[in-house]
Amino acid sequence: MPASERVRLLRFTFAKSRAGLTLLTFTMPLLFAVGWLRDLVVLGASARWTLLLRLALVLALLIAAWLIRASGFSRRTVVFGILYTLVFSVAIAATTAIEPARLSLTHVAVMLMAVILLPFALSRLAATGIIAALALPMCGLLWHLGTPLALWGAYGLFFGAGCAIGLTQRAAHLGASADIFMHRQRLLERLHRDSLTGTANRDGWEARAELMRRTHQRAGTPLSVVYFDLDHFKSINDRYGHARGDALLQEVSTVMRAQLRKYDLLARIGGEEFVALLPDLDAAAATGVAERIRRAVAAIDTPASVTISAGVTQVRDGEPLETTTDRADAALLAAKRLGRDRVEQA
Ligand SMILES: Nc1nc2c(ncn2[C@@H]2O[C@H](COP(=O)(O)OP(=O)(O)OP(=O)(O)O)[C@@H](O)[C@H]2O)c(=O)[nH]1
Missing domain, CATH: 3.30.70.270 (Reverse transcriptase/Diguanylate cyclase domain)
Known part of the structure; x- marks a missing residue:
């Protein structure tokens, strides 16, 4: 495939894969919200203020995700993406019921992983989006390993797998529509070319x-x-x-x-x-x-x-x-x- 066609195909694919990845950006805070709501039910009134704080953070994250979406994946996206990642990590650290004394190297590593992976979740590439969809819940699972909350990590992993499958299917669908798109482009080029001399007609x-x-x-x-x-x-x-x-x-x-x-x-x-x-x-x-x-x-x-x-x-x-x-x-x-x-x- 000539380079110009490949560039055109890539542009087409990028433009079409935005929606799925935007969904992913919103999914992560929502996943945490579900986990925290569960805490509200289990812990009851005693932890109301902590839980309200967590819900406020989820709201802030959703607004941040919306801002990222609205910025249209430009250079501003990178800035918003970094801010989002920082807020997200601080939110995880601030609201997870782990005392500083119990923080292990695994926790630090997991947090770092989350920080590194989130920009990928925001990226336009379907492949990196899939990695993030699987790896972020994996972070959650490792974070809560040995506690009942690990179940939520497992649930997240299950959900992430769903996202990944969705994205893969979308990629396959995109492949088919990209074929049609390229076919149409070639046809158009042929229609506009003089078959004898190869110049435009x-x-x-x-x-x-x-x-x-x-x-x-x-x-x-x-x-x-x-x-x-x-x-x-x-x-x-x-x-x-x-x-x-x-x-x-x-x-x-x-x-x-x-x-x-x-x-x-x-x-x-x-x-x-x-x-x-x-x-x-x-x-x-x-x-x-x-x-x-x-x-x-x-x-x-x-x-x-x-x-x-x-x-x-x-x-x-x-x-x-x-x-x-x-x-x-x-x-x-x-x-x-x-x-x-x-x-x-x-
Ligand atoms: N081989 C070939 N001849 C063509 C093609 N298209 C048109 N022609 C011929 O080009 C010739 C054009 O002739 P005219 O319009 O009289 O022009 P001319 O003989 O070039 O004379 P002037 O333009 O006045 O100098 C005709 O004989 C057409 O048959 C083509 O695709 N291939």
Whole structure:
């Protein structure tokens, strides 16, 4: 798969996997809330204030999770993620009924693990989300090991496994929709490409040219259009045959591409008619490019010698693209009238 496709696929996957991971972000405080509510039932009124404090913390964590969600996974997410992790860890430490004297190395290690893993739970990657979904409840289990509360850790693990399975299924579903997405992209690319020369076709031109015009108008940078037409191509077809004509069209488009920059748009919009859209070039500079192409085409080493005529114009402020292309076409006709194998500027 080409690199550009892979990047597009990754972007698509990231965009789609956000929802599941956001759910995970909210799940963790809710899990703790369930555990603490259970304490309220078991311990009764004697621990009311501690439990109220815990519930207030859960509320704060939910608000923090909401803020993280609202920040839209930008750079701010990282800052919120770190704050969230800190508050979360302090909340665990402050409200877990373990006296400082009983704190063991395991507890410290578990807390560190929780601190390290939470940002992963917030990350966009499904894989790290799954790790966090399983590892965080595992932290809870280890934390309470040897006490009845370990049951809650086990429950969390069970719940985390559910999350992980959900995420895996979602990933599989995403894989299928990504396939459809890529298929659609390839189809669209094929529809916009001229099968003979590999350049854009008329649909491809129409899909991209107007967008480029708007971008350049907004940026206030020059943009030029060049119309090309092979001279007396009919006689070449008649003399050497259609297949040789086809091969010549391919050679000409290769020569043109070699003279253009990567971001110039080249399209075959008719039988032996090409158009190029040249960003950041005014009419004079575009004429220079067209002249270079004219010379390169004339130099193609073939028995069926071919020349090309061109009409150049610059996009004027606020005018529709059609007006510009009409002007370039008129300049091309002038080049034909003046004897062909030449470039005219309008
Ligand atoms: N081999 C080949 N020929 C094509 C293709 N598309 C169009 N043509 C031919 O291109 C020729 C164009 O002829 P005209 O429009 O008369 O233009 P011309 O002979 O190039 O003359 P000028 O443009 O006036 O210099 C026709 O003979 C078409 O059959 C194609 O895809 N392959």
